[in-house]
Amino acid sequence: xxxxxxxxxxxxxxxxxxxxxxxxxxxxxxxxxxxxxxxxxxxxxxxxxxxxxxxxxxxxxxxxxxxxxxxxxxxxxxxxxxxxxxxxxxxxxxxxxxxxxxxxxxxxxxxxxxxxxxxxxxxxxxxxxxxxxxxxxxxxxxxxxxxxxxxxxxxxxxxxxxxxxxxxxxxxxxxxxxxxxxxxxxxxxxxxxxxxxxxxxxxxxxxxxxxxxxxxxxxxxxxxxxxxxxxxxxxxxxxxxxxxxxxxxxxxxxxxxxxxxxxxxxxxxxxxxxxxxxxxxxxxxxxxxxxxxxxxxxxxxxxxxxxxxxxxxxxxxxxxxxxxxxxxxxxxxxxxxxxxxxxxxxxxxxxxxxxxxxxxxxxxxxxxxxxxxxxxxx
Amino acid sequence: xxxxxxxxxxxxxxxxxxxxxxxxxxxxxxxxxxxxxxxxxxxxxxxxxxxxxxxxxxxxxxxxxxxxxxxxxxxxxxxxxxxxxxxxxxxxxxxxxxxxxxxxxxxxxxxxxxxxxxxxxxxxxxxxxxxxxxxxxxxxxxxxxxxxxxxxxxxxxxxxxxxxxxxxxxxxxxxxxxxxxxxxxxxxxxxxxxxxxxxxxxxxxxxxxxxxxxxxxxxxxxxxxxxxxxxxxxxxxxxxxxxxxxxxxxxxxxxxxxxxxxxxxxxxxxxxxxxxxxxxxxxxxxxxxxxxxxxxxxxxxxxxxxxxxxxxxxxxxxxxxxxxxxxxxxxxxxxxxxxxxxxxxxxxxxxxxxxxxxxxxxxxxxxxxxxxxxxxxxxxxxxxxxxxxxxx
Numbered sequence: 001x002x003x004x005x006x007x008x009x010x011x012x013x014x015x016x017x018x019x020x021x022x023x024x025x026x027x028x029x030x031x032x033x034x035x036x037x038x039x040x041x042x043x044x045x046x047x048x049x050x051x052x053x054x055x056x057x058x059x060x061x062x063x064x065x066x067x068x069x070x071x072x073x074x075x076x077x078x079x080x081x082x083x084x085x086x087x088x089x090x091x092x093x094x095x096x097x098x099x100x101x102x103x104x105x106x107x108x109x110x111x112x113x114x115x116x117x118x119x120x121x122x123x124x125x126x127x128x129x130x131x132x133x134x135x136x137x138x139x140x141x142x143x144x145x146x147x148x149x150x151x152x153x154x155x156x157x158x159x160x161x162x163x164x165x166x167x168x169x170x171x172x173x174x175x176x177x178x179x180x181x182x183x184x185x186x187x188x189x190x191x192x193x194x195x196x197x198x199x200x201x202x203x204x205x206x207x208x209x210x211x212x213x214x215x216x217x218x219x220x221x222x223x224x225x226x227x228x229x230x231x232x233x234x235x236x237x238x239x240x241x242x243x244x245x246x247x248x249x250x251x252x253x254x255x256x257x258x259x260x261x262x263x264x265x266x267x268x269x270x271x272x273x274x275x276x277x278x279x280x281x282x283x284x285x286x287x288x289x290x291x292x293x294x295x296x297x298x299x300x301x302x303x304x305x306x307x308x309x310x311x312x313x314x315x316x317x318x319x320x321x322x323x324x325x326x327x328x329x330x331x332x333x334x335x336x337x338x339x340x341x342x343x344x345x346x347x348x349x350x351x352x353x354x355x356x357x358x359x360x361x362x363x364x365x366x367x368x369x370x371x372x373x374x375x376x377x378x
Numbered sequence: 379x380x381x382x383x384x385x386x387x388x389x390x391x392x393x394x395x396x397x398x399x400x401x402x403x404x405x406x407x408x409x410x411x412x413x414x415x416x417x418x419x420x421x422x423x424x425x426x427x428x429x430x431x432x433x434x435x436x437x438x439x440x441x442x443x444x445x446x447x448x449x450x451x452x453x454x455x456x457x458x459x460x461x462x463x464x465x466x467x468x469x470x471x472x473x474x475x476x477x478x479x480x481x482x483x484x485x486x487x488x489x490x491x492x493x494x495x496x497x498x499x500x501x502x503x504x505x506x507x508x509x510x511x512x513x514x515x516x517x518x519x520x521x522x523x524x525x526x527x528x529x530x531x532x533x534x535x536x537x538x539x540x541x542x543x544x545x546x547x548x549x550x551x552x553x554x555x556x557x558x559x560x561x562x563x564x565x566x567x568x569x570x571x572x573x574x575x576x577x578x579x580x581x582x583x584x585x586x587x588x589x590x591x592x593x594x595x596x597x598x599x600x601x602x603x604x605x606x607x608x609x610x611x612x613x614x615x616x617x618x619x620x621x622x623x624x625x626x627x628x629x630x631x632x633x634x635x636x637x638x639x640x641x642x643x644x645x646x647x648x649x650x651x652x653x654x655x656x657x658x659x660x661x662x663x664x665x666x667x668x669x670x671x672x673x674x675x676x677x678x679x680x681x682x683x684x685x686x687x688x689x690x691x692x693x694x695x696x697x698x699x700x701x702x703x704x705x706x707x708x709x710x711x712x713x714x715x716x717x718x719x720x721x722x723x724x725x726x727x728x729x730x731x732x733x734x735x736x737x738x739x740x741x742x743x744x745x746x747x748x749x750x751x752x753x754x755x756x757x758x759x760x761x762x763x764x765x766x767x768x769x770x
Contacts, residue, residue: 018664018667019664019666022667022670022671022674023670023674026674027674030674034678034699035678035681037681037692037695037696037699038681038682038684038687038692038693038696038700039681039687039692040692040693040696041691041692041693044687044688044691045691047688089550089718090714090718090720108542108543111535111538111539111542112538113537113538113541113542113543113544114542114543114544115543115544115545115546116544116545116546117545117546117547117548118545118546118547118548119547119549119550120547120548120549121550121551121717122549122550122551122552122553122555122560123550123551123552123560123685123713123716123717124685124688125555125560125686126686126687126688128549128555129504132547133508135545135547136545136547139543139545140543142543143543146542146543147539147542150542160486164486166488167483167488167518167521167522167525168483168488168489168490168491168518169488169489169490169491170490170491170493170511170514170515171490171491171492171493172493172494172495172507172510172511173492173493173494173495174494174495174496174503174507175464175472175494175495175496175497175498176496176497176498177497177498177500177503178497180497180500180503180504182500182687185497185498185499185500201670205666209666255498287395287587288665288666289579289583289666289669290395292666292669292670292673293395293576293580293669293673296572296576296673296677297403297407297569297572299677300411300565300568300569300680301407301410301411301414304414307467307499308498309501310414310415310501310557311420311423311470311499311502313422313423313424314417314420314421315413315414315417316413316416319410319413319414333467336467336498337465337466337467340498341464341465341466341467341496341498342465343462343465343466344462344465347462347465347466
């Protein structure tokens, strides 16, 4: 059996196995739509806020209007007491509250300080930060208005007032993901993980169903089988990766900085290492339903340890060290740096070499595992 | 019934993977996931500081970052090296103190301090943006004070003049913005659902693998299913209890309501998971495919819970998908009990939201009646496999 024939036989075996087709093709296509689905609206806006206005003056009403004008907040009701607001938040009708103290306007005009209280439901951080940001900017605005009026009344000219109100301009701008959107944040890393996991499951199921049966895989040497299988899965996954990294990244507004050649050069060791790891991993199983279960259990830890959801610096070092044996961990980081953050090729060199080292190690393991599996039968 | 229960017990003993799945695997996974987030509060996040002014003022501002527990300033002499560090993810934000900062301040011009934060890492980026702005605003206050004093404003009025409206922001229900309290419960609940799904699917698949479907039907279809439910619900619930004990008893995170209510809610969630798995099992009747299909369904459950990204901001289609995930029903009760101290009576309406899962009883009934006639042939090859396994 020549290598080309073997690759052809592998491809036929992959396509003939309904479970692998469901997982590899079905899973990849299904997840490309399902996973980003909740995040399609990108940024939480118009969070429901209730106001407790103890002042009922022109200024407090203006403040409420300003808060309502913020894109992050929508004022849905004015309530009489904080207890009532609490009930609204507990029943999920509102997510934040603003308390305007009594004598708000009078104290400000007299030049006394006043304190506005904001509260947000921190059970949901994204909602809380939207409420807090919106209210703080509305509050600052009201404060500046008062200051401006006071200074103008004292006879300062308008231009000088403007300057002394803004001593320094803080120009705070998000880099790499300018819209602060949720899909550009989640999609690049997550999609690589989906490719990684489905590839491992695919090779795992294929191996697990073959070891105890008769077929073409016993007619070739283990080395040839490993090479042929890697080649077959590389063919399938170069297509699926093009769909994910090429089309889906673009479709979900992910920022793209690297050239196609560089991305391909990064994907090459990533896919090679993953398929070799998958074949090595498959030699552990003879039950077809087990590889999926094991990989499902480790998906979430891999996602969180890869460093884009939760900073690596805060994860205990032993956990980070163990995670380095998973191809997805250096793979995701290298992809984010290269393609989303525009780093130079030199700076992802360590991860790239690490991936090639994994190719070597997992290939050796795959060879060892497969030859062990094939020995007793032949 | 007791015979069916005994049958489950012997089956469990014969299956090392299933045994692992109800004993140490969930424990290891739970502890591993908790360890990842165990830091709880983000601290000492590296920030690149490029001081082009090198004046007393700019150094004072840089020191301000040192004093903030969230940020750890790292000095860079030039913009290019800081930029490279930012692109490599070594620092999560970049602060540029411009040349002539002090001079501009003294001569009443408005200098611009540039902050760039890494929003590709959204969580860290947003946090740093607000922390850096707060640090800078605080660091600039002494300058404003000096200016006001020089203009003849009396000392007592300086603070009020600087910021007439001060604000008091309260993070309700999670006072110090602890990520363990926010992120770990939903992550672990998603894990519990996966484990529950696998345990039940394996227990059903075993009948196919060992070709015991005939025996199953002789004993009575629903009797055996009931035995499986009675047998596995407490076992999985034990892990759910472990999650709650770890977070709210061992780590001592605040919980306003009672854990008992949460356990009842978890039981209902498990029953809903069982119904979904049963439906998929009776429709597909193939062990690997059942697992693949259940995995495809339940793996993204965390994204749909609406804890990280709010539910009411999801598109309609996502909200529909969310409804068929038992975890999203549970998590609402969980947050209400933990944060708002909801009582059992108030939780009942939420628990009734599971009623839709009862509709699954119809397809289960139809497909269970059909039996396994056609699939038995396919199952024999699998059975041969497992026989070979047993011989070893």
